[in-house]
Amino acid sequence: MSRQVLTVCPERPDGFRTIGEALARARNGAVISVRSGTYAESLVITVPVTVVAEQSRGSVEICPPRGSAVVLQAEAVMLTDLVLRGRDEELPVVDAPRGQIAMDGCDITGASWTALLARGSGSVALRDCRVRNPRGAGMVVTDELVTIVRQHASASGYECGAGAGAVMREYFDALPRDRSFGNVRLARQVLEGMMTRQAGRVSTMAAPGLDDLRLLLPEDVVRPQAVPE
Known part of the structure; x- marks a missing residue:
């Protein structure tokens, strides 16, 4: 044909x-x-x-x-x-x-x-x-932001657990777009928020192990519906 x-x-x-x-x-x-x-x-x-x-x-x-x-x-x-x-x-x-x-x-x-x-x-x-x-930027790739978060997490002694990457993509896709979107500072802010929520989650455990202390889970990522207008 x-x-x-x-x-x-x-x-x-x-x-x-x-x-x-x-x-x-x-x-x-x-x-x-x-x-x-x-x-x-x-x-x-x-x-x-x-x-x-x-x-x-x-x-x-x-x-x-x-x-x-x-x-x-x-x-x-x-x-x-x-x-x-x-x-x-x-x-x-x-x-x-x-x-x-x-x-x-x-x-x-x-x-x-x-x-x-x-x-x-x-x-x-x-x-x-x-x-x-x-x-603004020439091109923004959402997956690059996820990669940056993973790299900075590893450098800080943390590891992103199963499912965390998918939730981060949803989060980045839901964010308002402005000149700050897509830069390294944004990725660091996301990681800092994840570390803060992870610390709060671990503090409720009776006897957290080493994996508990270093693992960042999907629930440590801000959900898209929580992004302010």
Whole structure:
């Protein structure tokens, strides 16, 4: 079976007017070829597709007035030679809560606390891309914060027990996004909170053992619903 190819070109009678319209008709593995121009769209991608500029690199700009330019809700997507520009001061330009976004030859400019966000089970892979964000980070990966907490815990003589990592990911995903999100200081604050709660928990034990004293459990992590508004 040949690969489905959809063309976005408002001027052509057989072309789609918007990228969103093409996505709504796309099957798994489809290629969406986009004619040069600026598209004020916020795309939620739910099927594995490739979105590519039909002409030269940078000839297609996706620039929604609000919201993220791309949100991934599929297993994978390939973005090639696109310009992705964010205007929203709270949301990332590209948001990957699941699956993988592979980007080749793309220019990404953010306007919020981060330009690219990989959270939950999501990931972002970049090749020959330029990322700019005068207002925050270029990319934040939630799993990196969990790793930093684990490393600092180990350096302090503690160990994160089974399930603690998953609860930390939920916690980080639920936090308000600002310029402080994603830095080492935040990871240290989370660890300090875990150590404080662990000490309180251990103090109620009649005869805590060595493992009790060094193990940080899921209940030592602040639950997402406890995060202040």
